[in-house]
Amino acid sequence: MTDEAPMTCEAALRLLAEFLDGELGEARHQEVEHHLAACRSCFSRAEFERRLKAEIGSLRREEISPSFDARVRQLLDSFSTSPRGSAGGS
Amino acid sequence: MTAEAEEHRWFEHAVQALLPELLGVARRLAWNPADAEDLVEETIAKGWLARATLRERDRFNGWMIRILTNLFLSKYRFEAHHPHEPLETEGDFSLFERMHQPFLLWWSTPEQEFLDRLLREDLVHAIEGLAEPFRIVVTLADVEELSYAEIAALLEIPIGTVRSRLARARAQLQKALWDHACQAGLRKEQKEVGPE
Numbered sequence: 001m002t003d004e005a006p007m008t009c010e011a012a013l014r015l016l017a018e019f020l021d022g023e024l025g026e027a028r029h030q031e032v033e034h035h036l037a038a039c040r041s042c043f044s045r046a047e048f049e050r051r052l053k054a055e056i057g058s059l060r061r062e063e064i065s066p067s068f069d070a071r072v073r074q075l076l077d078s079f080s081t082s083p084r085g086s087a088g089g090s
Numbered sequence: 091m092t093a094e095a096e097e098h099r100w101f102e103h104a105v106q107a108l109l110p111e112l113l114g115v116a117r118r119l120a121w122n123p124a125d126a127e128d129l130v131e132e133t134i135a136k137g138w139l140a141r142a143t144l145r146e147r148d149r150f151n152g153w154m155i156r157i158l159t160n161l162f163l164s165k166y167r168f169e170a171h172h173p174h175e176p177l178e179t180e181g182d183f184s185l186f187e188r189m190h191q192p193f194l195l196w197w198s199t200p201e202q203e204f205l206d207r208l209l210r211e212d213l214v215h216a217i218e219g220l221a222e223p224f225r226i227v228v229t230l231a232d233v234e235e236l237s238y239a240e241i242a243a244l245l246e247i248p249i250g251t252v253r254s255r256l257a258r259a260r261a262q263l264q265k266a267l268w269d270h271a272c273q274a275g276l277r278k279e280q281k282e283v284g285p286e
Contacts, residue, residue: 017257021231023238048186048201052264055205055213056232062114068127072109075131076102079138080095 007035012042020050101141104150105134115155118229119162121218133158155234163244166226185264204271216266224259231256 012035018024019032036043064072091099105112112133116126137154144153186201217225230241238256242249 045186051205053232055208059118060114060233061110062117064109075134080098
């Protein structure tokens with residue numbers, strides 16, 4: 001049991017980015033989590049921000065063009081013939 | 091096979107497997123495709139030279155991404171692209187709130203519709219349009235998934251600055267996506283389905 005008032009929407013939204021980034025302490029994190037479980041509007045907002053963040057995260061991989069692949073292969077091949085400790089050609 | 095040949099073969103395979111990720115992070119950081127490819131090549135060369143310092147091969151991916159990030163940031167700091175460039179922002183812009191304006195409520199869940207229609211190129215374009223300090227902080231937080239403390243250490247700025255810069259960067263990113271959505275027909279579609 002706690003005497004603390006429940007978190008308001010304003011407070012929850014102010015902490016939302018840090019909540020989604022995993023930057024809140026455990027107690028704060030749980031407070032936001034409880035608010036989201038009880039507030040449909042804030043929950044929808046949080047889901048939207050979470051999905052958008054995930055979409056940005058998906059940009060972590062880029063398609064490799066044949067020409068760049070060839071450049072990298074050439075660089076890697078140079079390591080096998082160069083003396084130890086030399087990066088060869090860079 | 092000699093130990094050296096085995097090491098070379100292992101490094102080659104590990105780099106090939108990680109290449110799409112190395113280029114992805116480089117593209118988000120460096121923006122310019124040619125600079126991004128140069129950055130990846132430099133990272134691979136540096137990784138090969140420093141391979142003896144990698145204690146566990148399981149940590150290769152994170153280790154290489156860190157080398158790439160540090161190389162980029164050292165160039166960024168050295169060249170001091172825009173050290174005092176004013177960072178204009180859109181304040182507290184929220185895409186979610188914009189989509190929940192009354193005139194758009196014909197869609198039951200406009201934010202879901204928006205995300206379902208969001209194209210990779212739209213997002214890439216929006217990130218590329220950010221001022222460099224904003225693009226870097228978004229990439230470190232959302233693409234590399236670094237903590238605020240790690241970002242603060244890499245950028246040599248206080249954690250509070252990371253927090254505020256990230257908030258402004260995300261607001262600007264959402265504003266760019268909103269503007270693009272409007273140009274791409276969000277309003278037009280609302281007009282088509284709305285009552286007369």
